[in-house]
Amino acid sequence: MSAREDILSNVRRSLGVSGIDAPRRASVEARLAAHARGIAPQRGQGDAAARLKMFVEQAQAVATSIAHAADVNEAPAQIAEFLRAHNLPAHLRMGDDARLRNLAWGAASLEISYGPSAGDDLNSVSFAEAGVAETGTLALVSGAHNPTTLNFLPDNHIVILRASDIEADYEAVWARLRERYGAGIMPRTVNLVTGPSRSADIEQKLLLGAHGPRRLHVVIVGD
Amino acid sequence: MTAYPTSPQFRENARAALADGQLQKALGNVRTNFIAKRAAVADRLPEFEALRDQARDLRDHVLAHLDVYLEAYERKVIESGGHVHWARTAEEASRIIVDLAKSRGARSVAKGKSMVSEEIGLNAALERAGIKAVETDLGEYIIQLRGEAPSHIIAPAVHLNQEDVEAEFRRVHTWLPKDRDLSEPESLLAEARAELRAKFLAADIGVTGANFLVAETGTSIIVTNEGNGDLSQILPRVHVVVASIEKIVPTLEDAAGLLRVLARSATGQEMSVYTTLSTGPRRADDLDGPQEYHVVLVDNGRSNMLGSEFEEMLRCIRCGACMNHCPVYHAVGGHAYGWVYPGPMGAVLTPSLIGVDKAGHLPNASTFCGRCESVCPVRIPLPKLMRHWREREFERHLSPAVSRAGLGLWAFFARRPALYRFVTGLTIRALAWAARGKGRFKSLPLASGWTAQRDLPAPQGQTFQAQWKAQQAKQRKRS
Known part of the structure; x- marks a missing residue:
């Protein structure tokens, strides 16, 4: 017997079930199809203003820095300001997301390059799929628009998040993914990011910037 | 490695x-x-x-x-x-x-x-x-x-x-x-x-x-x-x-x-x-x-663990809370457990994966304080599972001769309640007298394995059963 058959038949023997038990299979299929929501913390629920407030509070608690822009066209100036404040070069790496590409970066004196990172970029910018209020988490999806390497290799990761994309909980992000990619289908990578990279492996002392970005800066657009 | x-x-x-x-x-x-x-x-x-x-x-x-x-x-x-x-x-x-x-x-x-x-x-x-x-x-x-x-x-x-x-x-x-x-x-x-x-x-x-x-x-x-x-x-x-x-x-x-x-x-x-x-x-x-x-x-x-008395161990999501809260882990660290998984979850899982003949000591390294179970996010009854391993170890005659003999001796007295009360009462009074003024023992004959790392608190002078009896009598008088 193959390893696969051996393992499955041993599981069934231990459970005292057969592989052709139709009601058992049906109950699993039904559960997968229903993907019912479980308990979600009350703290993330509430109207858009409450979600925005909770997102900011939670994100700042894990050392994410936050800036607000009334309009997405103000984002380049906000980002230039952030780079200046931290004495960083006025250069950004980004994917080919039209929502980013069409902004007036030049007017903010920012130099732009496009594509994934090979490890030599200091600053990157991504457009978030969504935010999650309950823990101040960003949801980023892979693709040519926002390549995953941009979330990890640069020292400073800047993310633009529309206030209207701040959801209550992770379940709401799953719903968006199903809407966009189809039920049971996922993009290659979904990153839920909650703060800049960190490690406490040396004497439990919390240090930022372990392998991923040392800084995570979110520009929230709209209100 | x-x-x-x-x-x-x-x-x-x-x-x-x-x-x-x-x-x-x-x-x-x-x-x-x-x-x-x-x-x-x-x-x-x-x-x-x-x-x-x-x-x-x-x-x-x-x-x-x-x-x-x-x-x-x-x-x-x-x-x-x-x-x-x-x-x-x-x-x-x-x-x-x-x-x-x-x-x-x-x-x-x-x-x-x-x-x-x-x-x-x-x-x-x-x-x-x-x-x-x-x-x-x-x-x-x-x-x-x-x-x-x-x-x-x-x-x-x-x-x-x-x-x-x-x-x-x-x-x-x-x-x-x-x-x-x-x-x-x-x-x-x-x-x-x-x-x-x-x-x-x-x-x-x-x-x-x-x-x-x-x-x-x-x-x-x-x-x-x-x-x-x-x-x-x-x-x-x-x-x-x-x-x-x-x-x-x-x-x-x-x-x-x-x-x-x-x-x-x-x-x-x-x-x-x-x-x-x-x-x-x-x-x-x-x-x-x-x-x-x-x-x-x-x-x-x-x-093989499915459907057995150890199935609940497979709920584990590897958070480490059990070891973080374990007085034994705090005292000896993870390497002492001798394999991949330390602490209470390791004490249950390791015998399942490498055999109780090799890992029988691990489920014994517990004070049964229950802190591991109280913090486990999937509520694994870790002390109960460790007890299952102790039973298996005993059944398979893997426990050391000294503990088997000790258990046999205890069983002899436990089956004779009058004798049990007499002997424990005597021992406790003797220990209380020996520790008078100090309240604890820094060393004891035959128990250096225990006292090398900590002191043994001395008994107060009465057995639990005697104290219980007195307590019950007091309550009866009140009501």
């Missing part, structure tokens, strides 16, 4: 650990940090206890339908362009990964943190095939340099102090200037980051574990704080996920429920920094990510 397993020498290991001043200093960090952080974050979430109940019920549901979920999961991985390999044993799992690496002409492998890869001895197997495996989690990197095994499932280098790390980096990173300043933890982290960045970029294959495997979508989920698990899987050409069969969850919603108790129980964070959902290889329009995606499903004894 140390010679595995040394669980049969638990007593000797524990004695050495208690005498190790450096280790005792490092263990102080476990006692203070983990416990306070978990308590604070649990207090902040009113739904926490209900989430623990939900997590327990979900894990039980999965285990009862594991065969069907495994098949559903496999189908979705294949649909998304990935490959699924099944491994009955540790050797089979390692061989699958080594063969994969060889057939792709791989010379180096970047590894995210994975306890099951420790269990299957993957690094040694790759090493034997001439392939360099680099651990990329900071703690794992440090202990790999030192040739040690992890001493904690989520904080592998928790047994070390900052000076130990500095000494190791100076010993190994000989190409860096000798007079560099490594006096701060920040400088140690910066050095490891720079060294490992080059290794990520050079690796041909990335190996990660999985916290959860989602049947609904064929997705593997990893949870890290450093981002090393992500660099390990998006930079190399091939991503190999190694995971044990019980890691399955039905849906993304179920994963969300478990994520809410995982980080809080483990590190006391509301959420770990990086929760990454990976499904298949890179898509046609992706500009980065792996070109191949493989999952190795490892049984290695777990299918």
Whole structure:
């Protein structure tokens, strides 16, 4: 017997079930199809203003820095300001997301390059799929628009998040993914990011910037 | 890697650990940090206890339908362009990964943190095939340099102090200037980051574990704080996920429920920094990510635990809360347990996986205080399971002659209540008299094994039964 058959038949023997038990299979299929929501913390629920407030509070608690822009066209100036404040070069790496590409970066004196990172970029910018209020988490999806390497290799990761994309909980992000990619289908990578990279492996002392970005800066657009 | 397993020498290991001043200093960090952080974050979430109940019920549901979920999961991985390999044993799992690496002409492998890869001895197997495996989690990197095994499932280098790390980096990173300043933890982290960045970029294959495997979508989920698990899987050409069969969850919603108790129980964070959902290889329009995606499903004894009195152990989501709260772990650290999984979860799991003949000491290394069960996010009755192992050990005549003789002696008196009361009363009065004024014993004849590490509190002068009787009499008088 193959390893696969051996393992499955041993599981069934231990459970005292057969592989052709139709009601058992049906109950699993039904559960997968229903993907019912479980308990979600009350703290993330509430109207858009409450979600925005909770997102900011939670994100700042894990050392994410936050800036607000009334309009997405103000984002380049906000980002230039952030780079200046931290004495960083006025250069950004980004994917080919039209929502980013069409902004007036030049007017903010920012130099732009496009594509994934090979490890030599200091600053990157991504457009978030969504935010999650309950823990101040960003949801980023892979693709040519926002390549995953941009979330990890640069020292400073800047993310633009529309206030209207701040959801209550992770379940709401799953719903968006199903809407966009189809039920049971996922993009290659979904990153839920909650703060800049960190490690406490040396004497439990919390240090930022372990392998991923040392800084995570979110520009929230709209209100 | 140390010679595995040394669980049969638990007593000797524990004695050495208690005498190790450096280790005792490092263990102080476990006692203070983990416990306070978990308590604070649990207090902040009113739904926490209900989430623990939900997590327990979900894990039980999965285990009862594991065969069907495994098949559903496999189908979705294949649909998304990935490959699924099944491994009955540790050797089979390692061989699958080594063969994969060889057939792709791989010379180096970047590894995210994975306890099951420790269990299957993957690094040694790759090493034997001439392939360099680099651990990329900071703690794992440090202990790999030192040739040690992890001493904690989520904080592998928790047994070390900052000076130990500095000494190791100076010993190994000989190409860096000798007079560099490594006096701060920040400088140690910066050095490891720079060294490992080059290794990520050079690796041909990335190996990660999985916290959860989602049947609904064929997705593997990893949870890290450093981002090393992500660099390990998006930079190399091939991503190999190694995971044990019980890691399955039905849906993304179920994963969300478990994520809410995982980080809080483990590190006391509301959420770990990086929760990454990976499904298949890179898509046609992706500009980065792996070109191949493989999952190795490892049984290695777990299918035999199903339906047994140890099935509840398979609920475990590897948060480490049980060891963080364990007085025995606090005293001896993780290495004393002698194999991959330390603390209360290790005391139950290790005998299941390597045999009670080798690991019988571990379930005995418990005070049965119950703190592990009280913090377990999936409510595994760890003390009960440890008791099951003690029973099995006794049935199989594996317990030492002295404890069997002692138990026999106790049984002799226990069957003769009058004699029992007389003898215990006499002993207690004698002990109370011997300790008069001091209240405790620094040493006792025949009990030096106990008193070498702590004092024995002296009895107050009356047996429990006598005190109970007096108490009852008092209450009767009152009512």
